[in-house]
Amino acid sequence: MSEVAALPTRKHEDFRYSDIDALAGVWPIAREDIVVADGGDESLQIVEDGAAAVARHLVISLGKGAKFDLRVLSAGPVYGRIAVDVRLAEGADFTLGAAQLATGSETLEVVTEVTHAGLNATSSQIVRTALAGHSVGTYLGRIAVERGADGTDAEQSVRAMLLDRTATANARPELEIYADDVKAAHGCAVGELDANGLFYLMSRGLTPPEAKRLMLQAFIAEAFTGAPGEAELSEAAIARLEKLVGAGL
Amino acid sequence: MLKIDNLQANVAAADVNRPILKGLSLTINPGEIHAIMGPNGAGKSTLGYTLGGRPGYEVTGGSVDFMGQDLLDLEPHERAAAGLFLGFQYPVEIPGVSFVQFLREAANAQRKGRGEEPLSGGEFLKLAREKAGLLRMDMDMLKRPVNVGFSGGEKKRAEMVQMGILDPKLAILDETDSGLDIDALRICGEGINAIMRAPDKAVLLITHYQRLLDYVKPDFVHVLAAGRIVKTGGPDLALRLEEEGYEAVVQETAA
Numbered sequence: 001m002s003e004v005a006a007l008p009t010r011k012h013e014d015f016r017y018s019d020i021d022a023l024a025g026v027w028p029i030a031r032e033d034i035v036v037a038d039g040g041d042e043s044l045q046i047v048e049d050g051a052a053a054v055a056r057h058l059v060i061s062l063g064k065g066a067k068f069d070l071r072v073l074s075a076g077p078v079y080g081r082i083a084v085d086v087r088l089a090e091g092a093d094f095t096l097g098a099a100q101l102a103t104g105s106e107t108l109e110v111v112t113e114v115t116h117a118g119l120n121a122t123s124s125q126i127v128r129t130a131l132a133g134h135s136v137g138t139y140l141g142r143i144a145v146e147r148g149a150d151g152t153d154a155e156q157s158v159r160a161m162l163l164d165r166t167a168t169a170n171a172r173p174e175l176e177i178y179a180d181d182v183k184a185a186h187g188c189a190v191g192e193l194d195a196n197g198l199f200y201l202m203s204r205g206l207t208p209p210e211a212k213r214l215m216l217q218a219f220i221a222e223a224f225t226g227a228p229g230e231a232e233l234s235e236a237a238i239a240r241l242e243k244l245v246g247a248g249l
Numbered sequence: 250m251l252k253i254d255n256l257q258a259n260v261a262a263a264d265v266n267r268p269i270l271k272g273l274s275l276t277i278n279p280g281e282i283h284a285i286m287g288p289n290g291a292g293k294s295t296l297g298y299t300l301g302g303r304p305g306y307e308v309t310g311g312s313v314d315f316m317g318q319d320l321l322d323l324e325p326h327e328r329a330a331a332g333l334f335l336g337f338q339y340p341v342e343i344p345g346v347s348f349v350q351f352l353r354e355a356a357n358a359q360r361k362g363r364g365e366e367p368l369s370g371g372e373f374l375k376l377a378r379e380k381a382g383l384l385r386m387d388m389d390m391l392k393r394p395v396n397v398g399f400s401g402g403e404k405k406r407a408e409m410v411q412m413g414i415l416d417p418k419l420a421i422l423d424e425t426d427s428g429l430d431i432d433a434l435r436i437c438g439e440g441i442n443a444i445m446r447a448p449d450k451a452v453l454l455i456t457h458y459q460r461l462l463d464y465v466k467p468d469f470v471h472v473l474a475a476g477r478i479v480k481t482g483g484p485d486l487a488l489r490l491e492e493e494g495y496e497a498v499v500q501e502t503a504a
């Protein structure tokens with residue numbers, strides 16, 4: 001039963017979620033288990049830049065004091081879903097930096113469930129989504145702090161940028177806290193590129209697509225800051241952003 | 250170099266759309282420095298933005314010729330490539346984008362627009378260091394995000410560094426002197442002279458104060474009021490404005 005642990009998001013509340021039909025080619029989703037032993041330190045970089053539909057489900061278990069750094073660049077798939085379940089033991093640390101870049105009628109999702117099961121564990125999720133055309137970008141992030149997981153520090157920073165009014169961004173952070181002394185900073189924002197900034201850049205000679213790409217590059221940079229493969233991720237993201245700003249409008 | 254003829258422009262913002270420039274004419278020849286002075290709300294910044302092609306500033310009449318091209322027909326980046334530089338009254342902060350990265354891309358975009366070879370990283374840094382030195386600005390500041398956390402005076406100096414790097418033919422400088430202390434004012438004034446005083450270049454200085462004009466001596470001083478140039482004179486006009494105020498000078502014209 002575990003293969004289909006992560007169901008695709010469906011029409012629900014006010015969100016427009018992806019269609020299960022889009023998943024036909026990738027169903028069932030194989031569950032990928034990652035276990036980091038006590039004190040371990042690992043990282044994973046996922047770059048989905050092909051056009052084919054992709055759906056992945058990572059289940060990560062972090063031992064005491066273990067660290068895991070996950071970076072995701074979703075930039076190309078007509079349908080792309082990255083689901084991540086993480087369970088943190090005492091003193092563990094989880095970092096997620098994800099950028100979703102979509103255009104056309106692409107649908108991209110990051111769905112996380114981060115469970116703080118031990119004392120003083122820390123998690124940080126930074127998700128940046130840039131959407132052109134009729135694309136849809138979604139982040140669903142649930143943080144569960146179990147009884148006794150005192151001293152938890154769980155952070156979610158989720159921002160989306162719409163390049164066209166026809167694109168849709170969904171973001172829903174959820175918190176469920178059963179412990180004391182918990183820090184759970186979360187911020188969600190959907191916006192458009194600052195018109196004053198764009199004019200400033202263009203007044204210095206950048207073409208409209210160059211100005212937009214430069215601002216978007218800055219917008220997503222935080223998702224990859226400090227990543228082991230930061231340079232490579234940025235380069236792949238820039239290539240995709242160039243398509244987005246050219247394809248817009 | 251620049252010939253503005255009977256320019257009329259509206260500012261459209263938050264469902265207001267009203268005429269601001271109401272038949273403004275001005276000719277600037279190569280080698281000249283012109284100053285525009287005028288009361289708050291006269292339309293000075295609107296003139297700069299309209300010439301720069303800022304969205305929301307809509308030309309409803311008149312024409313602008315810039316070195317043989319119809320300026321109003323060009324996109325903002327094409328105006329820059331053609332040699333126009335706009336120094337902003339309120340330079341914009343752009344988090345996450347470093348000055349050096351942005352300026353190198355801007356310089357190379359302009360060069361590309363003119364069919365020239367791009368500057369290499371090393372060539373660009375050398376140029377940037379030279380111009381930053383001219384304005385006594387620490388190169389480290391140019392590694393920071395565009396204008397973020399800069400004081401008012403630092404922003405204005407950074408504008409002049411950008412002008413030095415981009416090397417325009419015509420600079421329209423909107424209140425470059427406001428927010429500057431006495432030393433910074435002198436440094437900016439000398440910077441403007443070093444970068445822009447040349448037989449094939451020209452400057453349009455928008456200012457409220459005579460003091461910048463002590464450093465950058467104008468050939469002509471114009472008074473802009475209610476969307477038009479209402480008076481033109483030599484450097485002494487700026488001195489008179491400072492002594493007597495706009496109202497007296499503008500009224501005398503109307504009489």
Ligand SMILES: Nc1ncnc2c1ncn2[C@@H]1O[C@H](COP(=O)(O)OP(=O)(O)O)[C@@H](O)[C@H]1O
Pocket residue numbers: 260261262269287288289290291292293294295296
């Ligand atoms: N973006 C804008 N939105 C609304 N009103 C504006 C805008 N820009 C200029 N205006 C109006 O146009 C008039 C001229 O402004 P401006 O050109 O900034 O004057 P100056 O620079 O001479 O002080 C003012 O009444 C101002 O309120």
Ligand SMILES: [Mg+2]
Pocket residue numbers: 293294295338423424
């Ligand atoms: Mg002004």
